[in-house]
Amino acid sequence: MLIQENLTIQEKLKILTDAAKYDVACTSSGVKRRGKAGSIGNTSEAGICHSFAADGRCISLLKILFTNQCIYDCKYCVNRCTNDVVRTAFTPDEVCKLTIEFYRRNYIEGLFLSSGILYNATYTMEQIYETMYKLRNQWNFNGYIHVKAIPGADPELVERVGFLADRMSVNLELPTAEGLKNLAPGKTRDKILSPMRQIQQGISVSSHLLGYDREYKKPYSTKHAGFAGGAALIDPKLAQAPLGVLEERDDSDRSVGRVPDLQPSDPSTGITTGIAAGTIAGTTAGAASWDAHKSHLVLPASRYKKSAFVPAGQSTQMIVGATPENDYQMMSVTQALYRNFGLKRVFYSAYIPVNEDSSLPSLPGGPPLLREHRLYQADWLLRFYGFKAEELLSEDKPNFNVFLDPKCDWALRHLEGFPVEVNRASYDELLRVPGMGVKSAVRIVSARSAGKLGFEDLKKLGVVLKRARYFITCSGRMMEGARLDQDYITNCLIGDERRAAWDIEHKDCFRQLSLFDDMHMEMPVTDEDQYTAVLGNL
Numbered sequence: 001m002l003i004q005e006n007l008t009i010q011e012k013l014k015i016l017t018d019a020a021k022y023d024v025a026c027t028s029s030g031v032k033r034r035g036k037a038g039s040i041g042n043t044s045e046a047g048i049c050h051s052f053a054a055d056g057r058c059i060s061l062l063k064i065l066f067t068n069q070c071i072y073d074c075k076y077c078v079n080r081c082t083n084d085v086v087r088t089a090f091t092p093d094e095v096c097k098l099t100i101e102f103y104r105r106n107y108i109e110g111l112f113l114s115s116g117i118l119y120n121a122t123y124t125m126e127q128i129y130e131t132m133y134k135l136r137n138q139w140n141f142n143g144y145i146h147v148k149a150i151p152g153a154d155p156e157l158v159e160r161v162g163f164l165a166d167r168m169s170v171n172l173e174l175p176t177a178e179g180l181k182n183l184a185p186g187k188t189r190d191k192i193l194s195p196m197r198q199i200q201q202g203i204s205v206s207s208h209l210l211g212y213d214r215e216y217k218k219p220y221s222t223k224h225a226g227f228a229g230g231a232a233l234i235d236p237k238l239a240q241a242p243l244g245v246l247e248e249r250d251d252s253d254r255s256v257g258r259v260p261d262l263q264p265s266d267p268s269t270g271i272t273t274g275i276a277a278g279t280i281a282g283t284t285a286g287a288a289s290w291d292a293h294k295s296h297l298v299l300p301a302s303r304y305k306k307s308a309f310v311p312a313g314q315s316t317q318m319i320v321g322a323t324p325e326n327d328y329q330m331m332s333v334t335q336a337l338y339r340n341f342g343l344k345r346v347f348y349s350a351y352i353p354v355n356e357d358s359s360l361p362s363l364p365g366g367p368p369l370l371r372e373h374r375l376y377q378a379d380w381l382l383r384f385y386g387f388k389a390e391e392l393l394s395e396d397k398p399n400f401n402v403f404l405d406p407k408c409d410w411a412l413r414h415l416e417g418f419p420v421e422v423n424r425a426s427y428d429e430l431l432r433v434p435g436m437g438v439k440s441a442v443r444i445v446s447a448r449s450a451g452k453l454g455f456e457d458l459k460k461l462g463v464v465l466k467r468a469r470y471f472i473t474c475s476g477r478m479m480e481g482a483r484l485d486q487d488y489i490t491n492c493l494i495g496d497e498r499r500a501a502w503d504i505e506h507k508d509c510f511r512q513l514s515l516f517d518d519m520h521m522e523m524p525v526t527d528e529d530q531y532t533a534v535l536g537n538l
Contacts, residue, residue, distance in 0.1 A: 110144030435468030
């Protein structure tokens with residue numbers, strides 16, 4: 001490990017933004033298309049990422065690590081302790097300065113702050129808390145902040161950060177405990193789930209005391225919590241927060257374990273001012289002496305009544321393709337997380353081989369971007385369309401269709417429920433029609449009260465008739481040229497999906513534009529097209 005000292009803030013920024021590019025704050029990852037002379041843009045450079053707010057706004061975030069030093073040896077991680085890479089760390093003041101200066105220049109609208117584990121989890125979380133406190137209270141920064149909760153950190157610090165951040169996340173890393181044990185031996189499932197449960201309970205308590213329900217709304221209705229065997233993957237009992245952590249207590253009960261030899265806290269802020277000279281504790285030694293040192297950080301007992309706790313909810317991230325779990329297991333874990341932990345989002349990151357290790361898979365075809373894309377599509381169906389993981393996949397069919405999106409694939413396997421009459425179908429039935437989304441379904445239900453709807457009306461309402469035409473009727477009639485036949489519909493849909501899949505897997509490639517729909521010659525040019533082209537009547 002090479003620890004660089006006396007680096008400028010610009011040099012630190014270059015190192016720690018590059019080290020943070022595999023942390024997902026939005027639904028993009030995996031493209032390696034570097035900038036070229038005379039060209040604009042570079043997908044390999046990091047630093048500013050884009051996320052989407054609940055109202056649809058695209059938000060630019062400064063995405064950085066507090067430090068790329070880490071005590072763990074996760075085999076898939078570029079920052080693992082055994083990698084020979086340049087190590088450095090920001091100070092809380094440096095992160096504040098960068099954020100404010102970037103915000104003033106209108107480069108960013110918020111901050112995404114993650115970190116490796118410096119010395120131990122609680123010390124790292126304390127540094128993050130100090131950064132957050134100064135941003136909010138000394139620099140008066142009211143922009144969006146997404147911060148990572150460090151598994152194993154003192155619950156008091158997680159709670160404090162929750163009142164300063166808009167969103168918090170704890171990376172689940174891998175879908176099963178077995179995969180975590182094989183590739184991240186220093187991490188355990190219960191340590192990861194514990195802060196998730198704490199954040200969930202904090203959101204619930206805060207919402208109740210503030211007088212509104214901010215708990216994540218589950219758009220699907222169900223009486224069951226997951227698929228058969230789901231409890232073996234996600235067991236809420238393993239992740240109960242310590243008793244009383246999120247309850248109002250006397251100030252005398254509020255004490256936090258702290259790394260020894262820290263300089264005294266600033267009484268005006270309740271945070272440390274730095275590390276005393278010579279304080280570098282080993283992982284075991286630091287943990288052993290942790291409980292013997294308590295800080296005097298104090299929070300008022302009425303904090304829940306004055307400010308919201310993690311108002312934008314919590315999220316997590318899973319790596320796709322690093323372990324042999326199938327899509328059914330991935331989606332079942334996702335479903336259990338939404339139901340049992342009230343998560344707002346689950347992000348998927350296609351595994352990118354950055355280390356050489358015998359336990360890691362070889363990917364001759366590159367990162368599994370198409371699989372990541374299918375998981376995001378299915379995730380959307382779980383959150384907004386009322387689907388369940390066991391409806392989309394099963395143990396007999398554990399992986400998504402490469403050539404069809406999950407909704408079309410489900411519809412083709414359940415043709416007994418189609419065609420749907422759009423003038424009589426319920427909102428829930430409309431949501432399950434390929435080509436219809438939440439907005440178009442709402443518009444249909446509203447518009448048909450004024451009269452019968454036809455196919456032209458559906459097009460104006462936002463329905464994608466290219467897919468929906470095979471599964472709907474208007475006043476008892478199907479669209480011209482459509483018929484309810486599985487092979488026929490599959491052949492028609494696969495042509496479009498293959499082109500979309502090719503675009504996803506070859507984002508850094510280009511092809512000559514064509515007058516015809518002839519990509520890879522999958523859709524042969526018709527006689528009518530050739531005749532029209534010759535006459536020039538395009």
